[in-house]
Structures are given as C-alpha cells and as structure tokens.
Amino acid sequence: MLGYEKEILDIIRSNNSPRVICDQLQNYHANDMAAILPKLEKKERLTLYRVMRIEDLAEIMEYADEDADIYLEEMDPKKASNVLEKMEPATAADILKNSDSQYKKAWLEMMDPEIQDAIRMLAAYEEDTIASRMRTNYIAIKRNLSIKEAMRSLIDQASENDNISVIYILDEEGIFYGAADLKDLIIAREGTKLEDIVETNYPYVYDDEKIEDCLEKIKDYSEESIPVLSEDNHIVGVITSQDVVEVVDDEMGEDYAKLGGLSAEEDLKEPILLSVKKRLPWLVLLMFMGMGVSTVVGLFETVVQKLTLIMAFQSMILDMSGNVGTQSLAVTIRVLMDKNLTVREKLHLIGKEMSVGFANGLILCIVSFVVIGLYIMAARHMPVMTAFAISACIGLSLLLAMLISSFVGTAVPIFFNQIGVDPAVASGPLITTLTDLVGVVTYYGLSWVMLVNILHM
Amino acid sequence: MLGYEKEILDIIRSNNSPRVICDQLQNYHANDMAAILPKLEKKERLTLYRVMRIEDLAEIMEYADEDADIYLEEMDPKKASNVLEKMEPATAADILKNSDSQYKKAWLEMMDPEIQDAIRMLAAYEEDTIASRMRTNYIAIKRNLSIKEAMRSLIDQASENDNISVIYILDEEGIFYGAADLKDLIIAREGTKLEDIVETNYPYVYDDEKIEDCLEKIKDYSEESIPVLSEDNHIVGVITSQDVVEVVDDEMGEDYAKLGGLSAEEDLKEPILLSVKKRLPWLVLLMFMGMGVSTVVGLFETVVQKLTLIMAFQSMILDMSGNVGTQSLAVTIRVLMDKNLTVREKLHLIGKEMSVGFANGLILCIVSFVVIGLYIMAARHMPVMTAFAISACIGLSLLLAMLISSFVGTAVPIFFNQIGVDPAVASGPLITTLTDLVGVVTYYGLSWVMLVNILHM
Known part of the structure; x- marks a missing residue:
C-alpha cells in the first residue's frame, strides 16, 4: 500500500468530527481518493459520502471510472443525483450509459433540467463519434x-x-x-x-x-x-x-x-468468463483456418513419407513466414492511420515492404543454407551433396516465403482499409493463415520439385 | 491534395508583394503551413522564409517535426538561430540534438544566453527521462x-x-x-x-x-x-x-x-536499409530459435514415419499454442504498465490467464475431437475407432498446449518485468519459441504414448 493510502484510511477510520475529517481529506487529490474507495469497507464509504462536500464527491467520482455507478448506488438517490449533476456532463453521461442501476432514470430526472438536456444530448451520440468524447464546458x-x-x-x-x-x-x-x-x-x-x-x-x-x-x-x-x-x-x-x-x-x-489476437482490451479485474468470451471467437476462427492449412499439409504426405527429415523444418519455415507477415502488418496498420494516404503511397508501401522482406530473406537464406547444411551433415551423417541440397531447399523456401508473406502482410490490411473494414481486426487471422499456406506450399512444393523430382531422393 | 494546400501554394506562387503574401498566409494554421513545406520547391521555400515573420516561422518549425533542421539549414544561419530562439525550448533542444547540421553549434551560440542555457539544460536529460519531454514555459x-x-x-x-x-x-x-x-x-x-x-x-x-x-x-x-x-x-x-x-x-x-516483432517504430518515409536493419536482429534470433524447435521435432521422426497423417495437424497445434501465448502476452504487458502491482496481483493474473486458457482449450478440444474425427473418417476412409483415437489425441494436445502456453505467455513477461528487463521486447521471441516447443512436445509426445505405444498404430 502506498504511503498516502495509509494516511487517508487512518483519517477515515479516526473518531474525529465530520468537519475535521472533511478538512483533512481536502489535502488529498481526488484521484488518490478514488483509488482508495475499493479498499474501504462499505460502512467506511458511507461515512465518506456523508462527510464530504458534493463538489468533492463529484470530482472523486470523475476519477472512479467504471466503478462510479457502484458507489453512486450506495448513496442516497438524491445525493447521487446531486453528485452526478456536479460532474463533467460527458463523464456523467458515460456513467449513466454504462450503468445497470435501477436508479439511473431517477438520478437523471432529479437533476437540473439544463444539465439533463446536456447529458441526454451527449448520451445520444454513437460511441465511435468524436462528439461522444467531448465536454460541454467551454x-x-x-x-x-x-x-x-x-x-x-x-x-x-x-x-x-x-x-x-x-x-x-x-x-x-x-x-x-x-x-x-x-x-x-x-x-x-x-x-x-x-x-x-x-x-x-x-x-x-x-x-x-x-x-x-x-x-x-x-x-x-x-x-x-x-x-x-x-x-x-x-x-x-x-x-x-x-x-x-x-x-x-x-x-x-x-x-x-x-x-495480439484479442477482440478488445482486457484488464486485471475482468471476470474470467468475459475474457473467455472475448478471446474465443478468434480462437475458433483460427482453429478452423488452421484445419484448412492442415488439409493442405496433408496433400504433401507422400513427400514427407519419402524424406521424413524435411518435416522437422516445417515449423521453422512457417514461423519465419508468420513473423515477416506480422512485421509488415504492424507497420502497415500504423501507416494506414493517416487517412490521407494516396493510392501511390500505398503501392509504394507494398513495394517497400517487399524489398525489406526480400533483403532479409536473402540474408537468412544464405545463413540457413550454410548452418542447416552443416547441421544435417554432422547430426545425420549425410553426404555433403545431399545435406546441402536439403539446406538449399530450406534456404530458398525461406526467401520465397518471406518475400510473399511481406506482400500478404501489407496488401491484406490495405485491401481491408480500402473496402472500409478495420484492418487491425480483420487482418490478423487471415494473415496467420495465409502466411502458413505460403510457407507450406513453398516449402513442400520446392522440396517435391527439387528433392523428389529432380534429385530423386 | 487537400483544398487548403492548393490555396497556400497559389499564394506563395503569386506575384504579390511580400507584405501581401505574408498577410494572406496568416490565415492558415502553422500545422497546415508545415505540411506544405515538403511539397514546395526549394526556391519557393526561400521566398517563404523571406516574407514570413520570425515568430510565424518558429511556430511552423515546431510542427515540422524531424524535417525542421533541413529547413533551418536552408535559411541564413542568423535567421535560423532567431527562429530556434523563438521556438519552445524543448522543441528547439530536440531539433538540435537530432540534427547533423554543420551549423548547429553556430545556431546555438548566436542565441540569447538565457535561452541557450535552457536548451543546454534540456538537451542534457536522458531521452527516457520525463524531463526530456518537459517545457520550460510556465x-x-x-x-x-x-x-x-x-x-x-x-x-x-x-x-x-x-x-x-x-x-x-x-x-x-x-x-x-x-x-x-x-x-x-x-x-x-x-x-x-x-x-x-x-x-x-x-x-x-x-x-x-x-x-x-x-x-x-x-x-x-x-x-x-x-x-x-x-x-x-x-x-x-x-x-x-x-x-x-x-x-x-x-x-x-x-x-x-x-x-509486432519490430525493434522500434517505422514509418513510410524510412529508407529500406534502415528497416532491414531494424527487423533483421529479431528475425535472425527467431530463425536460430526456430532451428532449435526443428531439432526437437526431428526427435519425433520415428513417430511421424509410423503415422504420417498426424504430421498434417502439427501446424494447427503450433498455431493455436502460439495464438494463446500471444493473447496472454498482450494482456500481461498492458497490465504490467501499472507499476504498483503487488506480487499477489501478478500471481492472480497468471491464475486468471491459465483459467481462460483452460476454458477455451476445453471448448476447442471438444470441437476438434468431433470435427477432425469426422474429417479423418470421411477423407481418409479410416475406421471410426482409429479416426477418433487420432482426433482425441489432437484435441487433448490442443487443451494441454493451450493451458501451458497461457502460463508461458503470462509468466515470461512477469519474470522479465521482475528482473528489470522490458517485457515487451524480451518476451516476443522467447514466447514464440516456447509455445512452439510446448506444442511439439505435447502433440508428438501424446501421439507417441497414445497412438504408438498404447494403441499400436
């Protein structure tokens, strides 16, 4: 517990007169007072509501965020209404909008008619419009x-x-x-x-x-x-x-x-069931798309039967393909925040991402060709030519998969943005699946052509 | 081009007297003026510097962000110094700090000594301290x-x-x-x-x-x-x-x-080579970690040789394991932003994430048991028992992998946070690799025990 929290608790729990408690509590910032509320017993909060001035309670409630309506419900309805009336109308409108309290109609109706109107006007704006966040004091x-x-x-x-x-x-x-x-x-x-x-x-x-x-x-x-x-x-x-x-x-x-694959932000206090519900739709979607990828992998079963070793590197190719796709996605979504982007700038972005993907792919292609070739020679005791034929196949697949995935990671969000769908939501699952497919098809396809058909391994 | 940009261009390109141009440009916001600068020819910018008042130029430069020093270099050094002097000292300090201009020492030394001191004081603060972002006007x-x-x-x-x-x-x-x-x-x-x-x-x-x-x-x-x-x-x-x-x-x-797997933010104008350099370290690290995972997959080669079909579902298990890990990671990093979290709250978070992982895992376990079982029966013409034994193995692996990955996705960033390392940077590659390992070991391990050893497939 922070030092000032202890002090505030001591003041509230003291036997001093209401006036003295009220005066002493004036020394603390409303934000600190709001932070202390969940740590009090209900009885102590009731004392607080009684001793503090309406204006001070209103300020504290402004800092109480989503818990405000719980506290307001603990107050006498008339007092709660007075507190809401003294709050910034935008915040009061927010609290009333999100509250399930049975009193919320009563609270609103007991307010000054002018403030009632302001709150009703604010509450009428859609959540995603800028007006829903404005203040009416100016x-x-x-x-x-x-x-x-x-x-x-x-x-x-x-x-x-x-x-x-x-x-x-x-x-x-x-x-x-x-x-x-x-x-x-x-x-x-x-x-x-x-x-x-x-x-x-x-x-x-x-x-x-x-x-x-x-x-x-x-x-x-x-x-x-x-x-x-x-x-x-x-x-x-x-x-x-x-x-x-x-x-x-x-x-x-x-x-x-x-x-990060969540449909909305979560916090520590959120009930488990709600978190489950928020994450499940994505996961179900991803699982079914993953099943689709698995069906495609299944098509290459004969390649794997002939050369089981190559199966081991599938996870690496798919991971790298996915990583590059996510990098391009993260950059693209941030760039798309600028709404005035021309089509030329968007095409330029795709070109840039593909160049970066190609450059990094080339470097990793060379590194993996050497490292994995040596590894296969040493660990599997294979002849030099065979080992480096396999590692060449892995390296080339990496290069190809990274190049295509950087295109996918850029083009998909741009496409969603163009048709008016939020690219941050829609792109995630599609890109995971697409980069997986890119990885699987390039890797097993190349293995089939190079190793099975040409080199007859 | 936006409407006002056209207007500003027309004014600058007109043949009016300096005084008239200056007056007309007063009607535009400094932010809009700054946005027009890169679209002008150098000659036109020189005209602008000549006709506008020092105060107005200073305001425009404040909005010009990282390009400000390029424009200042185009001005007469004495004028540039005057403009910097009129700017918010924090912004001027920022420009001087990040500029490679040969004039930057001269600009500073021509300023009012008091402002020089303020700028030197501001520039002396480390980039990550709050003081490096403060203003000295109050x-x-x-x-x-x-x-x-x-x-x-x-x-x-x-x-x-x-x-x-x-x-x-x-x-x-x-x-x-x-x-x-x-x-x-x-x-x-x-x-x-x-x-x-x-x-x-x-x-x-x-x-x-x-x-x-x-x-x-x-x-x-x-x-x-x-x-x-x-x-x-x-x-x-x-x-x-x-x-x-x-x-x-x-x-x-x-x-x-x-x-998103980038070491720092990027934007549209960044040179390709810089983007390559920013992304490469992560990718190299991820590739070597991916090779490690591949070595582990290689250990299960005999399982795959006996039952090639199960290989097809590896990508799905690894993807889901990774998705759950990333979800937990995203939630945990946001929660860790609150520096006052107690150890109990951190343990609570791990417990919560694992409960969510278990609940979602259970649902997906049942769905995949049914769907994949039916798929294997239909597509591969296998007997009911065999098909559902395989799909049971897949379902159980999913559940286990998701449970363990939700632990990994929460515990790893908490661990890094505890030892004072930025969890957002350090966790990413480690979690991808760990969730891959979790997926591979649970899936092939379970397949080996259930399908090969017990059911002798």
Whole structure:
C-alpha cells in the first residue's frame, strides 16, 4: 500500500468530527481518493459520502471510472443525483450509459433540467463519434465585443466552465468564427480589438466524425482544445488535450489488443468468463483456418513419407513466414492511420515492404543454407551433396516465403482499409493463415520439385 | 491534395508583394503551413522564409517535426538561430540534438544566453527521462502574494510564457508549494487570499523519473499540466496534456511495434536499409530459435514415419499454442504498465490467464475431437475407432498446449518485468519459441504414448 493510502484510511477510520475529517481529506487529490474507495469497507464509504462536500464527491467520482455507478448506488438517490449533476456532463453521461442501476432514470430526472438536456444530448451520440468524447464546458464570446467586454464575459462564464485556456469566438448568429488564447486576451493592451487576437484558421471537427477518422488531425494540430461543431456550424462542445490523451490511449490500446489476437482490451479485474468470451471467437476462427492449412499439409504426405527429415523444418519455415507477415502488418496498420494516404503511397508501401522482406530473406537464406547444411551433415551423417541440397531447399523456401508473406502482410490490411473494414481486426487471422499456406506450399512444393523430382531422393 | 494546400501554394506562387503574401498566409494554421513545406520547391521555400515573420516561422518549425533542421539549414544561419530562439525550448533542444547540421553549434551560440542555457539544460536529460519531454514555459508566483498581486505577476509573465492555465505557487525559498487554476484566480473575489485557491495536493514528478515509470501516474491525474521538480524540489519545467498525448503515442507505438516483432517504430518515409536493419536482429534470433524447435521435432521422426497423417495437424497445434501465448502476452504487458502491482496481483493474473486458457482449450478440444474425427473418417476412409483415437489425441494436445502456453505467455513477461528487463521486447521471441516447443512436445509426445505405444498404430 502506498504511503498516502495509509494516511487517508487512518483519517477515515479516526473518531474525529465530520468537519475535521472533511478538512483533512481536502489535502488529498481526488484521484488518490478514488483509488482508495475499493479498499474501504462499505460502512467506511458511507461515512465518506456523508462527510464530504458534493463538489468533492463529484470530482472523486470523475476519477472512479467504471466503478462510479457502484458507489453512486450506495448513496442516497438524491445525493447521487446531486453528485452526478456536479460532474463533467460527458463523464456523467458515460456513467449513466454504462450503468445497470435501477436508479439511473431517477438520478437523471432529479437533476437540473439544463444539465439533463446536456447529458441526454451527449448520451445520444454513437460511441465511435468524436462528439461522444467531448465536454460541454467551454467559453464562447461574440466577436463584436471589445477586449474589456470580452474579459468581463469571460469572468462571468468562468465560474461555470472549466476549460478556459482557449476562448471560442462566435459571429452574430452564434456560428463558430475563430478562437483566441486566453493568454492573448490577458496581455492585450487597452484599445486592441478582439478581432486582432482571434485566430480564424483555428482547427475544428464535426460532431458526427468518427474518432478514428479525425484523431490524427486533432493530434497533429496539438491545440489545448478543439471545438466540435454541429451540422449548422454551432459549437456543441470541445475536445481538450486531456480527452485526446484518453482517446489515444483507448484507440491504441484497441489496436494493440487486436494485433495480439484479442477482440478488445482486457484488464486485471475482468471476470474470467468475459475474457473467455472475448478471446474465443478468434480462437475458433483460427482453429478452423488452421484445419484448412492442415488439409493442405496433408496433400504433401507422400513427400514427407519419402524424406521424413524435411518435416522437422516445417515449423521453422512457417514461423519465419508468420513473423515477416506480422512485421509488415504492424507497420502497415500504423501507416494506414493517416487517412490521407494516396493510392501511390500505398503501392509504394507494398513495394517497400517487399524489398525489406526480400533483403532479409536473402540474408537468412544464405545463413540457413550454410548452418542447416552443416547441421544435417554432422547430426545425420549425410553426404555433403545431399545435406546441402536439403539446406538449399530450406534456404530458398525461406526467401520465397518471406518475400510473399511481406506482400500478404501489407496488401491484406490495405485491401481491408480500402473496402472500409478495420484492418487491425480483420487482418490478423487471415494473415496467420495465409502466411502458413505460403510457407507450406513453398516449402513442400520446392522440396517435391527439387528433392523428389529432380534429385530423386 | 487537400483544398487548403492548393490555396497556400497559389499564394506563395503569386506575384504579390511580400507584405501581401505574408498577410494572406496568416490565415492558415502553422500545422497546415508545415505540411506544405515538403511539397514546395526549394526556391519557393526561400521566398517563404523571406516574407514570413520570425515568430510565424518558429511556430511552423515546431510542427515540422524531424524535417525542421533541413529547413533551418536552408535559411541564413542568423535567421535560423532567431527562429530556434523563438521556438519552445524543448522543441528547439530536440531539433538540435537530432540534427547533423554543420551549423548547429553556430545556431546555438548566436542565441540569447538565457535561452541557450535552457536548451543546454534540456538537451542534457536522458531521452527516457520525463524531463526530456518537459517545457520550460510556465507561470510561477510566490505564495505570500495577494490575489491582486498574483494577477499582476501573471500578466507580467504571460507575455513570455505559454502554459498559463495552471499557475505554480512557490514558497519563500522558491520550493514548489502547490498549484492554482487560472480559472480560480480569475473568478476570485477581492480579499480572497491566494492560500485559499492553492491546491497543495497537486501531483508532481521528479526530473530524473523514467517516462515509463511515471506515465501511468501522469495520465491518471489527468491535469492540464504537471510540474517537473529537481532534486531540491524547485520547478525545472512542466509536462502539459499536449506533451502527454505525444508521450503516450510514442510509448504505445513502441510497445505496439515490439509486439509486432519490430525493434522500434517505422514509418513510410524510412529508407529500406534502415528497416532491414531494424527487423533483421529479431528475425535472425527467431530463425536460430526456430532451428532449435526443428531439432526437437526431428526427435519425433520415428513417430511421424509410423503415422504420417498426424504430421498434417502439427501446424494447427503450433498455431493455436502460439495464438494463446500471444493473447496472454498482450494482456500481461498492458497490465504490467501499472507499476504498483503487488506480487499477489501478478500471481492472480497468471491464475486468471491459465483459467481462460483452460476454458477455451476445453471448448476447442471438444470441437476438434468431433470435427477432425469426422474429417479423418470421411477423407481418409479410416475406421471410426482409429479416426477418433487420432482426433482425441489432437484435441487433448490442443487443451494441454493451450493451458501451458497461457502460463508461458503470462509468466515470461512477469519474470522479465521482475528482473528489470522490458517485457515487451524480451518476451516476443522467447514466447514464440516456447509455445512452439510446448506444442511439439505435447502433440508428438501424446501421439507417441497414445497412438504408438498404447494403441499400436
């Protein structure tokens, strides 16, 4: 247990008055308070809910992630509703959306109608749209104000809105016009016009844009916040850098999980049954595709019967073929994140991957020809010519398999991307199977032609 | 080409006066300007450097990433130095550190001595420390000021410092005392004491902390900026949310690349030779480990000679064993990102992964027993008993191999993590090889015992 956790526990378990406990707990960050909640007894949490201020509870709940609704259920419904009301509406909407609590309708209905509307609006956006991640707290002022009036309007709005470092400027009809840095507003001299500090080239996104489509753009501009516009160019919310951190983390975590053969990210606390369910579809699919590969291997049974030794190197050829395919896949998926790639750039990528596959294949071809040839001579006491004929066959298969697999590992995700299917999900199983097939067919095919048909082994 | 790119090109290529071109280009975001640079002729870029203001060039260079030093070299050295001087010192330090330009010493020496010092200080930090990513622009005020004095101090500092949404509060000796939201300072009423709006529980990091060790913490607190302290608790810089986005992107990109079998991230523009060099070490290592596996497979040659059919299903067993190992590896590496994991939690993870492996293995065992049994009967015209004896052997091997591989996929990265080696790099090749060995030994071992020794096939 970390030092501060012990301190917080001691404060909660002390016999001090509510007021003293509340004051002492003020010294800890909401994130640390949230981390302590699962370690408390339910009775102790109830004490905490009673002594702490609504605003503080709201902040703690914002850090409690997926457990928040469990804690809210432990509170008096009216209090829970008040806490949700004080939270960032986007976070509250998230909690309500994912909660199975019987109270969730009641919590929502007891809130201030304006906040209810904001939460309903946020909850209505699809999970994969950028608007589902936005905050509704931001500062907007009209473009025709003077600097002094703008500053006054800012101070008025600041008490209710958190994200003040960028100020959004609207035209007369409330349409997004540009943005100004709070910094520039603060240091502006008397007499400067608001117009002079507005950046009209400020980036923005539309509420129905898919996260994966606009994330790279948002990252590239690296502004502290970016406005989210509705169809009619009014601001409906903002995406802050903190939100981007979360989105990047989620999106990359998903891609990472997919490359690792999982359908979605998992964590330590997830129930076993859920993990089983998440992984099983892939595994079943992979098994049936593996059975297909095995059927193809079965076609070469006669080759193996004649020369059992070559069977031993099958696993190596298939592994290497798979490794090269995965390397190309990993590179391609990252490159495809850039949505503005031209067809020429995609073809260039295929060419590059195949060149890399060929270069590495050639080096490994030579190494394995020498090493495996010597090994077969020494361990199996075969004549030089036979040993090196077999190792030449293995080396050439490696080269061919690596060249073709680097093509497969690049072309398959590009194809899925082109037809609008997420390449990270769809490519994995197909590439394992395809590189296996490439390995089996080149290896046994070459063995059959070179060793059985030409050299009559 | 995107619409705005065409517009920018037209402006630069027009015959307008420098002043008009400069004014027109003001309408475009620095990120968009940076994106256009590689598409210009050198002559056109020279025009751009001449017409644009130093501040604007500095902003564009901040967005130009690794190409910035190429552009700076095209400028007059004095101008390049001025541009670097106006940039965020952390970015300037980065450019100078990674540049091979003959001018880089000259650029540095022509700068304002204070900025030179900041850049030298930043460049001295190791790449993997959090301080190498910090910015040196922040607002710090003494704790004994009144709200009004604090506001005045803020306005004074704001013209030279960008990151103003969090204000750092120092004690009399300049030691970090806490932080205040600019928002709270703005809305504070006359007579409030600065002390009342300071959060003394504000998170911080030390400059020599490794990025991977403190990144989770920084993300969890999700503040707009976090101070970086020196050994003696003075602030040396800040990490903003924008920096966190970049760091998360880099760190996760690295892990993603490692899981995909690459030693580091690659991109589209990377020269082929560099990609070959990045991938080759892994491939050579994997090939030699694959040869080891092949030697083990060779030991079972007699089993294969007696019953060639079972050889066909080797690829399926090895694939499934590898898939399960990779799934466990992907989950484990993500879980290990949390540096505060107890030994008990780690053991729990191994137990959980093995349960998942067993559950999925059992399901696939039953499916493959039935499906492969029927397949062998139908395709190979074997008697029912023989067919299902073989498929039982395959099913049981699957179950065993998946159970052991889920252990291997979890225990290996935990072991590397425990001895202080990056589990994402070290685990990959070892796990491929180990799961292959697990698959080969269980499958051929079981075949030898069940089919050859007991059933005398």
